[in-house]
Amino acid sequence: LTSGAIWLQNRLRREQRELVQRFVQCTEAQEPVALQCLSQNAWRLDAAVDDYYSSPAKYDERLSVDTRKVAALFNSYRSQDDPDRINPTGVCRLLDDLRIDPVSLTALVLAWKLQAGVQGEFSRAEFVTGLGRLGADSLDKLRSRLAQTERALAQDVGQLRDLHAFTFDFARESRDSKVLRAWPSLIDDFVDFLKSKLIE
Incomplete structure (x- = not known):
């Protein structure tokens, strides 16, 4: 931590320190990033x-992307018939x-984060914008x-909730898609999550 971040950390109320820790656990971000992000969002964790x-790039310079790498990544998977x-x-x-796994929740998360409009496809704009938002310009990232x-x-x-809404619309687009196999798991996860929040 920088001296400024240490000073700020020492000035935080107990509830704020707990929010910083929860933010770090949730995002794996560094504490200075957690402090910045929470303070800019009125200390509301959600x-x-x-x-x-x-x-992500707004809070962590390491998340800025090389647009040439993103374009090259897109080009390595693009269709021969439709280059976009x-x-x-x-x-x-x-x-x-x-x-x-194409039928995993992670595949659905990818489609959600890229805001895919059509199942089984990504437009150039969806891919480039989505990877930019995620701060990823390589497969590892x-x-x-x-x-x-x-x-x-x-x-x-x-x-x-956002993922749930996206999945609902995404699944309606095609009734026979593999994404429907992930749907029951997603609903179960959502219900379990809501139950845990109600118990707290």
Whole structure:
């Protein structure tokens, strides 16, 4: 921690220190990032986590992306027929390279974070914008950010609601898609999460 961050940490109320620790546990961010993000979001944990994951580069310079690397990554999976789209074959190769099961929650999280409009495809804009938001310009970074995002779902009801809403619309788009296999698991996770929040 910098001397300024240490001074600020010492000036925090007990509740704020606990929020910093919860933020760090949820996001695996450093404490100075947690302090900055929480203070900019009125010390509301849900809002801070949402903000952190929706604009990671704003809080951590290490998350800024090299747009040339993102473009090269897109190009390595894009369709030969439509150079502005990754088709289902390319998506399967991407998931395989990421070591993600196509019917897993992680695959759904990827589609959600890229705000995919069509199942089994990513447009250039979705891919580039989504990876920028995630702060990922390589497969390793993308794998890491997806794992962080998935872990955060257990802590953040707002993110879980967003994923739930996205999944509902995404699943309606095609009744025979593999994403429907992840749907029961997602509902179970959502119900368990809500139950745990009600018990607290």
